[in-house]
Amino acid sequence: MATQELATWSVNLQYANFTAPVIAAAVTSLYNWAGCAIGGYQQTAPSIALNATSPHFGGPPTSSILGLANNSAQTDAQIAAFVNGIAGHVDDYDDTHLATIIHPTGTVAAALFAVAEWKGGINGSDFITAFVAGVEAELKLGLSVWPQHYDVGWHDTSTTGSIGAAVAVSKLLGLDIPTTQQAIGIAATQVIGMQEFFGSDTKSFHIGRAAQGGMIGALLAQNGFTSSLQGLEAQFGWVHVVSTRENVTAEFDTLGKSWEILQNTFKPYPCGIVMHPSIEGAIEVQSAALGKGLSISDITSVNARVNPETLVLTGQTDPETGLEGKFSVYHGVAVGLLFGEATPSQFTDAVVTNSTVVGLRKLVNVTTDSTVREDEAYISALFKDGTNVTQHIDHVIGSLDNPLSTDQLKAKFMGQASLVLGDARAEKAYEAFLDIGNMSDVGTIVQLFSGANASGTSGALGLDFKVIDVVVMAVVLGLVALLL
Amino acid sequence: MATQELATWSVNLQYANFTAPVIAAAVTSLYNWAGCAIGGYQQTAPSIALNATSPHFGGPPTSSILGLANNSAQTDAQIAAFVNGIAGHVDDYDDTHLATIIHPTGTVAAALFAVAEWKGGINGSDFITAFVAGVEAELKLGLSVWPQHYDVGWHDTSTTGSIGAAVAVSKLLGLDIPTTQQAIGIAATQVIGMQEFFGSDTKSFHIGRAAQGGMIGALLAQNGFTSSLQGLEAQFGWVHVVSTRENVTAEFDTLGKSWEILQNTFKPYPCGIVMHPSIEGAIEVQSAALGKGLSISDITSVNARVNPETLVLTGQTDPETGLEGKFSVYHGVAVGLLFGEATPSQFTDAVVTNSTVVGLRKLVNVTTDSTVREDEAYISALFKDGTNVTQHIDHVIGSLDNPLSTDQLKAKFMGQASLVLGDARAEKAYEAFLDIGNMSDVGTIVQLFSGANASGTSGALGLDFKVIDVVVMAVVLGLVALLL
Numbered sequence: 001m002a003t004q005e006l007a008t009w010s011v012n013l014q015y016a017n018f019t020a021p022v023i024a025a026a027v028t029s030l031y032n033w034a035g036c037a038i039g040g041y042q043q044t045a046p047s048i049a050l051n052a053t054s055p056h057f058g059g060p061p062t063s064s065i066l067g068l069a070n071n072s073a074q075t076d077a078q079i080a081a082f083v084n085g086i087a088g089h090v091d092d093y094d095d096t097h098l099a100t101i102i103h104p105t106g107t108v109a110a111a112l113f114a115v116a117e118w119k120g121g122i123n124g125s126d127f128i129t130a131f132v133a134g135v136e137a138e139l140k141l142g143l144s145v146w147p148q149h150y151d152v153g154w155h156d157t158s159t160t161g162s163i164g165a166a167v168a169v170s171k172l173l174g175l176d177i178p179t180t181q182q183a184i185g186i187a188a189t190q191v192i193g194m195q196e197f198f199g200s201d202t203k204s205f206h207i208g209r210a211a212q213g214g215m216i217g218a219l220l221a222q223n224g225f226t227s228s229l230q231g232l233e234a235q236f237g238w239v240h241v242v243s244t245r246e247n248v249t250a251e252f253d254t255l256g257k258s259w260e261i262l263q264n265t266f267k268p269y270p271c272g273i274v275m276h277p278s279i280e281g282a283i284e285v286q287s288a289a290l291g292k293g294l295s296i297s298d299i300t301s302v303n304a305r306v307n308p309e310t311l312v313l314t315g316q317t318d319p320e321t322g323l324e325g326k327f328s329v330y331h332g333v334a335v336g337l338l339f340g341e342a343t344p345s346q347f348t349d350a351v352v353t354n355s356t357v358v359g360l361r362k363l364v365n366v367t368t369d370s371t372v373r374e375d376e377a378y379i380s381a382l383f384k385d386g387t388n389v390t391q392h393i394d395h396v397i398g399s400l401d402n403p404l405s406t407d408q409l410k411a412k413f414m415g416q417a418s419l420v421l422g423d424a425r426a427e428k429a430y431e432a433f434l435d436i437g438n439m440s441d442v443g444t445i446v447q448l449f450s451g452a453n454a455s456g457t458s459g460a461l462g463l464d465f466k467v468i469d470v471v472v473m474a475v476v477l478g479l480v481a482l483l484l
Numbered sequence: 485m486a487t488q489e490l491a492t493w494s495v496n497l498q499y500a501n502f503t504a505p506v507i508a509a510a511v512t513s514l515y516n517w518a519g520c521a522i523g524g525y526q527q528t529a530p531s532i533a534l535n536a537t538s539p540h541f542g543g544p545p546t547s548s549i550l551g552l553a554n555n556s557a558q559t560d561a562q563i564a565a566f567v568n569g570i571a572g573h574v575d576d577y578d579d580t581h582l583a584t585i586i587h588p589t590g591t592v593a594a595a596l597f598a599v600a601e602w603k604g605g606i607n608g609s610d611f612i613t614a615f616v617a618g619v620e621a622e623l624k625l626g627l628s629v630w631p632q633h634y635d636v637g638w639h640d641t642s643t644t645g646s647i648g649a650a651v652a653v654s655k656l657l658g659l660d661i662p663t664t665q666q667a668i669g670i671a672a673t674q675v676i677g678m679q680e681f682f683g684s685d686t687k688s689f690h691i692g693r694a695a696q697g698g699m700i701g702a703l704l705a706q707n708g709f710t711s712s713l714q715g716l717e718a719q720f721g722w723v724h725v726v727s728t729r730e731n732v733t734a735e736f737d738t739l740g741k742s743w744e745i746l747q748n749t750f751k752p753y754p755c756g757i758v759m760h761p762s763i764e765g766a767i768e769v770q771s772a773a774l775g776k777g778l779s780i781s782d783i784t785s786v787n788a789r790v791n792p793e794t795l796v797l798t799g800q801t802d803p804e805t806g807l808e809g810k811f812s813v814y815h816g817v818a819v820g821l822l823f824g825e826a827t828p829s830q831f832t833d834a835v836v837t838n839s840t841v842v843g844l845r846k847l848v849n850v851t852t853d854s855t856v857r858e859d860e861a862y863i864s865a866l867f868k869d870g871t872n873v874t875q876h877i878d879h880v881i882g883s884l885d886n887p888l889s890t891d892q893l894k895a896k897f898m899g900q901a902s903l904v905l906g907d908a909r910a911e912k913a914y915e916a917f918l919d920i921g922n923m924s925d926v927g928t929i930v931q932l933f934s935g936a937n938a939s940g941t942s943g944a945l946g947l948d949f950k951v952i953d954v955v956v957m958a959v960v961l962g963l964v965a966l967l968l
Contacts, residue, residue, distance in 0.1 A: 048704060048709045049704065051707065052700075053703070056544070056560060056602070057542075057543040057560045057561070059539075059541040059542045059543055076541045077540065152724075152725055153719065153725040155673075185680075185681060186686055189639075189677055189681050189686055189689070189690065190675075190676050190693060192673065192674050192675070194720055195720035196669075196714070196718040196721040197669060197673050200712060202669060202673055202710065202712070205673070205711075206673065209674060209697070213693070216536075216537070219537070220536050220685075223532045223535065224528070224532055225532045225536070225689070226685045226686065227681050227684050228680050228681055228686070230680070231680060235637065236637030236679035236680040237637070237680040238678065240637060241636055241637040241638060241678050321710075323710075
């Protein structure tokens with residue numbers, strides 16, 4: 001009955017059911033993700049995905065690539081969901097539901113924005129209602145199979161994400177309860193994502209393909225395609241096939257009673273979340289050391305004492321690409337110490353292979369301690385003169401107990417969006433997202449902030465990106481030189 | 485090393501490596517599948533899939549829908565792979581590698597035909613080489629996780645099929661070894677298909693989506709998208725995530741030494757293969773009973789003694805649709821007794837819900853016996869006058885020990901293709917497929933048999949289908965009346 005219970009809840013859900021904090025969490029989740037999808041387009045994965053598909057398989061252009069943010073960069077909704085899904089996750093900078101390590105917004109938002117722009121006339125409250133339905137669906141489902149499903153190697157963001165996207169698009173399209181059940185079934189039978197692909201382009205492919213798979217599930221169901229009315233709970237359905245543990249009925253019983261979206265957190269650093277406490281510790285060590293007149297180049301060894309999960313997920317000792325660096329706590333500590341920050345600029349191929357960074361990385365020793373929580377870390381650096389600088393992060397920034405402030409969230413958005421849009425348009429985009437609940441046609445949001453460059457070609461913007469990359473890199477490497 | 489071993493084998497594979505039986509098996513597999521993809525388009529699933537996607541998401545038309553078989557029915561390669569994949573499997577009439585119950589041709593052929601027609605200039609020997617590479621890949625992989633992977637509920641045709649399609653398309657595109665490894669990784673992380681969806685449109689969706697997923701994997705890898713060089717064997721890669729048992733290195737060591745395609749069999753009946761012995765037994769009981777002057781309407785009870793797997797996979801007692809009837813041994817026995825045959829015409833919604841068929845189905849009792857092999861069955865019918873007619877099927881038709889003859893395979897192809905193409909064009913299609921190894925451009929094969937109707941619209945053909953359906957139904961129901 002779980003599939004029916006989920007579909008029934010979603011179909012009956014109304015915007016009026018939401019408390020103000022739920023709506024606020026939805027709005028924040030959406031603009032945080034949109035910033036990541038705009039900024040993330042500067043990685044290679046999204047543009048490869050677009051260029052390998054759209055020229056050959058792109059239908060009538062209806063839906064925007066957020067990171068291109070101009071009308072000429074539209075493709076069809078199927079490809080837009082795919083590419084924006086990739087772009088929003090490729091920097092590993094999006095959001096996290098800590099109890100499941102699911103990054104919940106990407107699959108659902110990528111599908112919804114693509115469909116809303118294609119269909120037109122979707123108002124903000126309906127959009128947010130569909131979004132929350134999808135997010136709650138994937139998170140309750142994720143909780144129901146946690147941790148066994150994750151421990152065996154599935155990437156639960158995307159394995160649950162196709163189902164979340166199907167629920168959300170079904171809601172947006174106004175499908176009835178049994179048709180929503182059929183859509184859930186079609187999405188459930190597409191299990192996308194394994195942890196082996198972390199640190200490669202395929203990690204973000206998971207989100208794009210799951211977004212697309214869920215969207216296709218809803219469209220097929222709307223057209224009468226059959227699957228199953230019990231795709232989740234059946235003996236050979238989702239929960240039993242992908243997990244040795246499941247608790248789906250009990251979790252779905254809490255739908256609308258406890259809102260998982262209130263547990264969503266936003267990443268301060270664009271990398272695996274379990275290495276965040278170590279990065280913050282390294283940044284604080286740098287600050288303290290510089291305050292004492294010490295030079296980072298005089299460090300002789302670094303020790304990080306962390307929760308064991310840190311090495312399971314981010315234990316790469318010798319990353320060779322920016323993406324691999326996102327799964328290397330060693331790299332995270334090194335850039336925290338060298339740059340005093342960890343933004344997308346610190347996770348480029350050039351920085352990951354920079355000899356100064358590599359040299360410092362090799363001095364980092366990591367020990368695991370099961371008494372250290374996942375949002376906690378102890379970092380100490382030993383300097384040539386014998387000074388030992390130690391910092392303890394009790395609750396890392398971005399965790400539930402220490403969330404990013406509104407200003408920090410805006411700064412995160414602006415830092416990504418302004419690189420592509422420029423400051424004025426990025427500010428306009430931020431304001432548009434804050435007001436998304438009141439929009440009469442959410443599909444037009446991209447046009448709202450596309451500004452004067454709306455007629456620019458994607459090719460021209462592509463060139464702009466490269467110029468920006470060079471500038472960013474020069475600044476970053478200049479900083480390294482200054483610090484040493 | 486398994487992923488590398490597979491990629492290395494595939495990249496080095498040459499047409500000259502094949503023995504004549506391997507080539508013959510490949511050719512038979514291809515035309516048997518093509519017949520199913522032409523005939524299967526008369527089910528609703530493929531046309532829903534086409535109509536829900538192509539008008540909105542279809543790119544430049546390059547690739548044909550086989551069941552429409554005219555140039556105006558072209559769409560892009562991504563959608564063609566999807567829709568032809570569905571059409572080739574929707575009748576459950578395609579082919580079977582008995583050791584894994586994988587239907588190997590669909591995913592690989594659907595992807596390859598779509599790409600070959602799109603790219604153009606792919607000759608027959610290269611096409612067959614790519615096809616065999618893909619089929620061997622998926623079957624060796626399937627063997628390596630059998631039976632645990634299947635027993636937990638995965639539909640192994642599609643879970644391995646995305647990988648087979650990726651290997652095949654990589655081979656067709658001439659990708660090198662590491663790029664083929666990357667393609668395998670992208671395909672491996674898309675695990676499509678669970679057994680809960682058997683008996684619905686989504687069973688054949690599995691094949692279409694897996695074909696498309698593998699194809700996209702190869703295209704992304706060709707464009708530099710990264711995944712992993714050990715996507716199959718890594719701790720959190722395919723074999724360990726989807727199965728509690730794996731033997732992939734040992735299986736891949738046999739690549740090119742034992743050819744799995746030689747173990748491929750072709751279905752005589754369009755339904756779950758485990759119910760085939762019961763159907764053949766029922767057909768033989770009918771023949772024997774009519775020979776004795778008995779009337780099928782005088783049957784008072786039917787007993788089928790079968791291998792236990794028969795009820796696991798085809799145990800539906802009260803099917804309500806044609807697709808559900810394909811997973812009901814009760815329905816199979818009933819139509820075998822009533823019609824003396826089991827063709828696609830016996831698995832329509834109308835026949836499944838026909839009161840005479842339902843009445844006879846309710847008289848069928850099935851007992852399982854683990855000493856009865858999967859290709860074996862005992863069927864007996866008790867008549868009003870006390871006569872008991874019993875037949876024992878030792879090796880069912882279509883099994884390795886009793887394969888379909890060349891004439892039977894041709895008749896199967898013609899029975900499906902002629903419904904759409906008419907006899908003359910179907911014959912031309914058959915001849916074209918027999919000669920596929922010598923073609924200079926395999927992508928043109930659809931044009932070779934599209935004939936005078938090439939300029940017809942798909943709308944007109946759609947109407948033809950409905951007329952044909954009515955005629956077939958009238959003939960079928962007339963037969964029932966005659967027999968009773």
